[in-house]
Amino acid sequence: MENYDVLIVGGSTTGSYLAQGLASRGHKVLVIDKNPQNKIGSKYDIFHIAKPEFARFRLPMPIQGEDLAFEFTGSEAYSAFGHYPKAGNGTVIGMHMHAYTLRLNRWAISAGAEYRYETRFIDLTYKAGRITGAKISQNGEEKIIKAQLVADCSGIPSVVRTKLPDGYGVENFVIGPKDMF
Ligand SMILES: Cc1cc2nc3c(=O)[nH]c(=O)nc-3n(C[C@H](O)[C@H](O)[C@H](O)COP(=O)(O)OP(=O)(O)OC[C@H]3O[C@@H](n4cnc5c(N)ncnc54)[C@H](O)[C@@H]3O)c2cc1C
Numbered sequence: 001m002e003n004y005d006v007l008i009v010g011g012s013t014t015g016s017y018l019a020q021g022l023a024s025r026g027h028k029v030l031v032i033d034k035n036p037q038n039k040i041g042s043k044y045d046i047f048h049i050a051k052p053e054f055a056r057f058r059l060p061m062p063i064q065g066e067d068l069a070f071e072f073t074g075s076e077a078y079s080a081f082g083h084y085p086k087a088g089n090g091t092v093i094g095m096h097m098h099a100y101t102l103r104l105n106r107w108a109i110s111a112g113a114e115y116r117y118e119t120r121f122i123d124l125t126y127k128a129g130r131i132t133g134a135k136i137s138q139n140g141e142e143k144i145i146k147a148q149l150v151a152d153c154s155g156i157p158s159v160v161r162t163k164l165p166d167g168y169g170v171e172n173f174v175i176g177p178k179d180m181f
Helices: 013-023 052-056 097-110
Strands: 002-009 029-032 046-050 068-077 086-096 114-116 119-127 130-138 141-152
Touching: 002 013, 002 130, 013 029, 013 097, 029 097, 029 119, 046 052, 046 097, 052 086, 086 097, 097 114, 119 141
Parallel strands: 002 029, 002 141, 029 114
Antiparallel strands: 046 086, 068 086, 119 130, 130 141
16 A cells, blocks of 8 residues: 555646645645546646746746747627627747646656556545545555545546445536536
8 A cells, every 4th residue: 555645536637736835845646647647637738827826836937849839918899799809918828738737747747756657546445434545556556545535536527426326415416427527
């Protein structure tokens, strides 16, 4: 059995941000993601963030030729029938999601977090009704990871939250196709 302070399930944007924050504060952090490293953060390509948010959240900046796709200032958005234009004056940065996610992974690793790709969360483990960690599958081998905190950063599927038993005090419903964009 392996011991960590925090097990983070999902190593994309949310998981990496949390991992960096906790590892840099001295916590022993393991991040697992079911995707291989060359697929992580590749559910779509371009995503954008308002430029001031990088400083606000201390995020690493994307780099031209690596993960930076574009930067522009000023935009116009229109309501459905085009009657209500709304001007935006801020600067927006567009990034290639896979490459930027890898940058976030490296950022968290350099803070001390450990990453395991192709490693899938299976279920939570309990002792006397309290969560003690999780059962994971790595290279087809099942392992128990002991952790004081298991963080669900698996996105919409919420693979950890939806495994919680009824009556645990947390909503454990599964988000269905009709609820998704
Ligand atoms: C079309 C579209 C465009 C968008 N554009 C923008 C944009 O421009 N700017 C913006 O800020 N946001 C945008 N968003 C929203 C943004 O993509 C999400 O908010 C963000 O990806 C959520 O990140 P996450 O890390 O929480 O989840 P995800 O990116 O979904 O990552 C979850 C991770 O968990 C892993 N995982 C899942 N199940 C398991 C398991 N059982 N075991 C281990 N790992 C598991 C997955 O492999 C994945 O890597 C957009 C969303 C969509 C759909």
